[in-house]
Amino acid sequence: MTALSVSTSSAASLRADALVIGVAKGPKGLLVAPGAEAVAEAFEGKLAEVLSTLGATGAEGEAVKLPAAAGLKAALVLAVGLGEAAEEGYSLESLRRAAGVAARTLAGTKKAALALPAASAEEIEAAALGGLLGSYVFGSYKNGENGKAPVGELVVLTDRKGSKDAKAAVERATAVGEEINRARDLVNTAPNDLNPKSFAAIAQAAGKEHGLKVEVLDEKALTKGGFGGILGVGIGSQNPPRLVKVAYTHPKAKATLAFVGKGITYDSGGISLKPAGHNETMKCDMAGAAAVFAAVVAAKRLGLAVNVTGWLALAENMPSGSATRPGDVLRMYGGKTVEVLNTDAEGRLVLADAIVRAGEENPDVIVDVATLTGAMVLALGHRTFGVMANNDDLREQLHNTADAAGEASWPMPLPADLRKGMTESTIADLANMGERMGGGLVAGLFLKEFVAEGIDWAHLDIAGPAFHEGAPFGYTPKGGTGSAIRTLVRFAEETAAGGKA
The missing domain is CATH 3.40.630.10 (Zn peptidases)
Incomplete structure (x- = not known):
């Protein structure tokens, strides 16, 4: 079963097997969503350009992998599409779906960090719940290695330092997600x-x-x-x-x-x-x-x-x-x-x-x-x-x-x-x-x-x-x-x- 947690660590300093960032369709091309600033900095401002070269468009449901840049503690960066760029924040449902895509794509990974937009408790909960639901695997009747195990741990990254509601948001996502x-x-x-x-x-x-x-x-x-x-x-x-x-x-x-x-x-x-x-x-x-x-x-x-x-x-x-x-x-x-x-x-x-x-x-x-x-x-x-x-x-x-x-x-x-x-x-x-x-x-x-x-x-x-x-x-x-x-x-x-x- 996938474990959920929240961290105020920088995406650049957190040790994980993969970093998940959000990207969107902007009026002039691919945009990197909030939450991934440290990742973009590690790519010296060329992250959107590199992802575009790899075929990323920011469309909902899209997932594009690339090797992490120097300065990141993770080995892999996964960009997931959020759809059209939002001027006033991305919908909670778009965050749930993006986190779900990430969890499914990273099946078999021990630890992944979600550097998605997560400035509010509601966004933290959405990312956590989407990730937990996306990691779901039903394998009761399969013998042997017939599929990858779900992500072992998902860490939601946020800058809400010292905020009790961030922890409460993850706890709610855990309770609801596990029952679903x-x-x-x-x-x-x-x-x-x-x-x-x-x-x-x-x-x-x-x-x-x-x-x-x-x-x-x-x-x-x-x-x-x-x-x-x-x-x-x-x-x-x-x-x-x-x-x-x-x-x-x-x-x-x-x-x-x-x-x-x-x-x-x-x-x-x-x-x-x-x-x-x-x-x-x-x-x-x-x-x-x-x-x-x-x-x-x-x-x-x-x-x-x-x-x-x-x-x-x-x-x-x-x-x-x-x-x-x-x-x-x-x-x-x-x-x-x-x-x-x-x-x-x-x-x-x-x-x-x-x-x-x-x-x-x-x-x-x-x-x-x-x-x-x-x-x-x-x-x-x-x-x-x-x-x-x-x-x-x-x-x-x-x-x-x-x-x-x-x-x-x-x-x-x-x-x-x-x-x-x-x-x-x-x-x-x-x-x-x-x-x-x-x-x-x-x-x-x-x-x-x-x-x-x-x-x-x-x-x-x-x-x-x-x-x-x-x-x-x-x-x-x-x-x-x-x-x-x-x-x-x-x-x-x-x-x-x-x-x-």
Whole structure:
């Protein structure tokens, strides 16, 4: 695991295997970004010229290596692109991505120093977090030397001498980054190793480690409690379902947040079997539960003055002789009945039970997170998640929170006219399917039916950004990404600081 630290040492005097600097596209050519002054001096003012000769343009995602000049304690200089030159400072997201590119490029290096723009605590944290996320490697199933190890240590260089907030920034980046990487591990784990029972055991172990209260409802407790949605989805699998509660409380908290995560550890579609080519990545259908779990642990590690309860609705959706059939009616937790028209619309069923249970504890806000619909991917692409809510202010707040955290999101409506298709079941209160067009919004409307009166609720559909199948970019690896965790943690921080919950 990559270690993070901060130093006020000069880039010229710090001993490291590599020095990372930022470069950008200027109006007249390549520009060296702030933070690399000592490196530029060692190249006698010709650093930009040398890099340009090597093909550097400053474009985002670019990485160009060159031997260090005399006077530098490092053997290698790595220039990473920040994009267009900024007159009023580079965005935090550009720093995160540049640091991520550097960490990926320097895999196998023991120690690297980030001489990127880091004049503020926010910039220090951005560089540190991007570097930690970019260094992520999942190698649980690879034997031998099948890949380079992550960077051993990343040192963020800054001139904020004697500043306590610099150290605090790195500590926050470490806590959040490590939990995001924990969630990535969970998403990437093969479904024969991660099932509802083993996921629950991981949550219990983390609870003991971090002092969190963890409660697990097994299949017997779920049956006794009447959790028809979770049971209906999991009944076709040899791995029975679980509902896991992970609770963090703070003695000075004035608000309580409930985060609910969809945890389908493998989704075959059930009897409504997915077509060939759509099953191979369905281990990622528990990314919402992983995000919720990681966010609660991060809130505890950061000591936030807010109560945060995570609900992990865990099931494996499989076809078998005992599986729920299209046409079956489930009695959900809380009493509502749902006619199942498509067993591949299962995430909303497990979430509905968990939302009702979460609402019984009267939180100020419920936020559910789920890889819920392919329709949301069609609407927003692979890098943006949708935000829906029963409260316009909350929807806008979460959209702004995600933006501030560096995660792409987009506010989506819940049109009342789309509700009709779900309520036309002739034998149950609701159907789990409605109109085909606007399917992501229909799913949100379904969930809204299970939110208790008077509770603000939001739904994050992370189906697009939760699992990345293309080449790595910035700090984003191939596979599980940890989508929505930064948004949830920042939302908890805002609430703890007195922001509207």
